[in-house]
Amino acid sequence: MKKTVFVFAALVIALLCLFKLSKYAHASGDASVELIITVIAIVFFLIGIFLNKNSLSKDASQPKNIDSKKIREFGLSKRELEVLNGIASGLSNKEIGEKLFLSESTIKTHVSNLFVKLDAKRRTQAIQKAKEMRLI
Amino acid sequence: MKKTVFVFAALVIALLCLFKLSKYAHASGDASVELIITVIAIVFFLIGIFLNKNSLSKDASQPKNIDSKKIREFGLSKRELEVLNGIASGLSNKEIGEKLFLSESTIKTHVSNLFVKLDAKRRTQAIQKAKEMRLI
DNA sequence: ATTAAGCTCATACTAAAGTACCGAAATGAC
């Protein structure tokens, strides 16, 4: 990106030179205004990059402290919690089914119900929410 | 790189328009030079942020020091770690792509490479292993 | 200059995951 910034600055300077050349016959007082504007633009361009770099290293995540009266608060059944633990362990639906001696279809049903109760769209999101709520 | 060229072209055109605007205001009213300069500053400030997000901290003089030890142990690149964090946040590949300004294809590539390095077969398993190894 | 590694993106495919809707049996509660 260093090169990108440099090239862009060079382009802007080149544009400024063209302006100067074209406006040579006219009032020469305007050129200084353009120069100032260009410098300001570049400076703020760099400031934007600098500030953004510092803010990008942090991940924006708000810790939600919802009281955990445990499973029943979210209406999770015993089976659903078992499936949830399977998900968090990195198992596939099929593997969870084998572990619990259930069919994959049943696991899918449980997983779908789980997502509704946890307000999740993906199993990774369910893991995230379950950990936030200290269910697992 | 086509994208970069396009962005440059757009930037130059934008600057040109701003110059013309400044001249117009200067010729007619002249009272709004400060306003125009402010607008230019803000615009380029935002452009700086946007461009930097596109390439993140490629121009950082300090090569990743934070978690480098553990990251290097598993050979995870910076991008892969970012993708890994996206996965752990419960995002889909598409959402990770939007967050990092990358295509879904690229995310898939990163994810696949990630799985090889973490010895995982699913993203949930990758989350599990990454937490065990304290990568995230 | 050549190599190596990393990043990006694409296509084409297979495999899971997830949704929607359904039926049926077991368990308690009223």
Place this chain on the structure above:
DNA sequence: GTCATTTCGGTACTTTAGTATGAGCTTAAT
């Protein structure tokens, strides 16, 4: 007995996820 809930399982379908492969490009090292 009736009702509600949970559990279990199915079919059919759409959507993501994941794999394999190839390519172009950038940057750093040799």
